[in-house]
Amino acid sequence: MSDLCVNRQMLLDLASQARLMVNPPGQIPPGALSGERASRQQGRGLNFDSLRRYQPGDDIRMIDWQTTARLRTPWVRQYNEERERPVFLLVDQRLDMHFATRGQTKASAAAKTAALLAWRSHHDGDRLGSLVFNDTTLALHPCRAPRSTLPALLDDLTHYNQRLAQQYPLEPERTQTLSQALQRALSAIPRGAWVAILSDFHDLNAPAQALLAHLRRRCEVSAFVLFDDLHLRLPRSGTLAACYGGRSASVTLTSALSADIRQHIIGRLARQQQQLNQLGIRVNHLTVTQDLLRQLQKGL
Template identity: 45%
Template sequence: MERPMREADGFVYASLPQLMALEFKARGLSFLARQRLSSILAGNHASRLRGRGLNFEELRRYQPGDDLRHLDWRASLRMGKPFVRAFTEERDRPALILVDQRMAMFFGSTRSFKSVSAAEIGALAAWMVFQAGDRVGGLVFNDSRIDSIAPLRSRTRIQALCARMVEHNQQLSAGNPDTEAEDQLDQALQRALALASHDHLICIVSDFAGAGPRTLQLLRQLARHNDVIAMQVYDPLALQLPDSGRLMITQGELQVELAVERKQVRQPLGDFLSGRLKDVATLLRRSQVPLMMFSTGEDCVQQMRRELGRLSGASR
């Protein structure tokens, strides 16, 4: 029996029109800058000279008929013989957008829930890849299921990916039983590893709850032959608790109301939330993949623009 559609207000529950409309807001945003050195993606695989539409393949001995413009004078002088840089035509690159819709994401204190922010960021990333001329696919996962969409350069494919995000998002509820699988994030990364052997762009949109040593290992494996970006979604409460009032904490069918103005409640809760955020950020940085951080309290498009600028500046 299908569940009835919940009212999609764009903050607690996402809607398909909301995600599809991000196509227009994605214009002007790109994961790749004009020059390689100012790109936030610095993978170890083949260098992409995107301005020329060519990939550098190898340095080899000059052969009659080779384009003299490709002579590598430094290598030629060193070897005492003419060498040229060989290029092949650049192909489009498939992208996988991983979007977390576990129960841990069904929380928000300002503007929107983490689950909705993740859906928005995932859709925005998909549109950015599509507008760059590349194929888009993805994985959407909750606590019990992982759905995959094969990469294809098509608006219909992005619509299918967004529809899957909305479907998973609609299944979240405070009344859901406590059946969270702690290793589901790792399972999703393992699935991505099986799908993306090399030269993929992989964007992982999650709060990274439950991340551990296995997560670190999988991220490093993915980044070995792919460009990987970690997009961590967090709630502002993790940085600063309110000075007064009451905070409702929900975990499945269990609800607890906490008086945050009381020091014996406020301090340990604040320490726990901020400590967890820092621990995850530290783990992600150890994986050596670019880390982008998104607050549920701000517009995702503005944050994407700011984070792209920050990481591009750091890579120069």
Template identity: 40%
Template sequence: MPAQSSAASVATPNTGHELVRPTLEDLIRLSQPAAGLTLARPTVRALQSGQYLSAFKGRGMEFDETRPYAQGDDVRNLDWRVTARTGKPHTKLFREERERPVFLAVDYRSAMFFATRGMFKSAMAARLAALIAWSARRHGDRVGGQIFSEAESVEFKPEHGHRAVLRLLKMLVDQAAPQSAGTPEASLQDALVRLPRHARPGSLVFVFSDFRHLTAAGEASLSRLSRHCDLVLVFIFDPLEQRLPMGPHRFSDGRRDVLLDADARTGDAYERSFRTREERLRDLARRHGMRFVPCRTTDEPFLILQQSCRPSFSRA
């Protein structure tokens, strides 16, 4: 009799329905472990006037005060109004914005509602996003997000406070159902093109996705965004996507069954295809100063973020 693997099997009484579709209560409870999570500042630092290194990409600065010009000050920061009024050169001083927007883009396309082990990829994305949102709120950062599927893309701008986090969590729960209208290629590309319009310069941006059907246009959008934001690509995948089991296996979503009988040649081609997709993402991140975080559906969300959000530094 053929061995069986079922994506729907993670909803058994032993594992819980929340591994398929988390509830609002599940995501709210993550506020406690999130207290032990620190979101590292960006790894790429921007050069400011006076040769100081900023921990923020983009301007990330707000006006502080005006003082008399001193030798070595950047002439581009001269305050011409005060200079004209006093007859003596004055320069503007800026300070770093200690808060920053945290923007969370969550892929809810149909392929994300899948797992053979652990939890659904969509459930993993929701938990990771919830943990980061709670951590950002604890550190006084603003929280905003984007949830996209084949049917639509919904964005909301970063805001302060408990209410902003709850709004994100509620949308993660309400939108957690496959929507097949549209194509996966177009929906991912459209979501990534829209990202720079909503994630302001200096933002910390996380994209949670399996990155299936990533196009050249989508890569270009991520590249543009990385110039002004600290960008983290969280690559979520099921162990089955890494390696195809040999022999006959039956897979089910609870409504339909698919019988798969793979030989060694098919398995090798399948594994090479996954490695190519993963290396493409790694290379994209490496070339544009993004962080790349691989995450299996069997991983513990908090530990993945704890390891990936440790501070690291690079020379400007």
């Protein structure tokens, strides 16, 4: 099938590639895809478990002073360190994502990246949730065991991506914003989850930033910014042709115009990254014309 859209078999075939993802530092937070683990140990874990008598070598910071005073002998607190981090994927399949200068569209690249992350979550036994949205509708699945949510997510990615290709170039009567999608997702995202947002973030406005700030206080958030690298490949002179909805246009490039286009896009990506970084969100730029798995392995 054309790179303009994905199919379910294509997403199923990514299962083996997902095993090659090594979660390099800086790309996926430690433990984000590590599965559900609970280790009984002393320490400042998340969940209090029980009290027991102090033993030589115990960390004195774990002494429960109220119990110690009441029983007149040292007692320490024990914790179950909660290491589970559910995975939630928010995937943009709006018309603005249906763009490519060569190879696959931003929407197709987002669908494939989401499938890779979902398969990695499945291999590690993590709970998985998702929200896939286009300009008018969305499909939402709360975090559950991946054996139930992964097939549904692959169906959603296939349906929304193919529907986008079929509807192009018809403009929707209304456009669902990133902030509206985030608002719908909030109630389905458990505290402490790792949230991956796959979009071009073209409408990263004040409402969206406010919702991301709220989400960041509860979860670890990574932004996967999909972009086409046309601006890095523009010739200094020549003709640039574009088509949309059966209409075509061309622009005569000059050295100055190519430089202006390049700087405009570089500046927009830099502003996006600065805004997201200020919210405490890690930014991963993914070039749709390059191998996605290799970029994930490098931690881009």
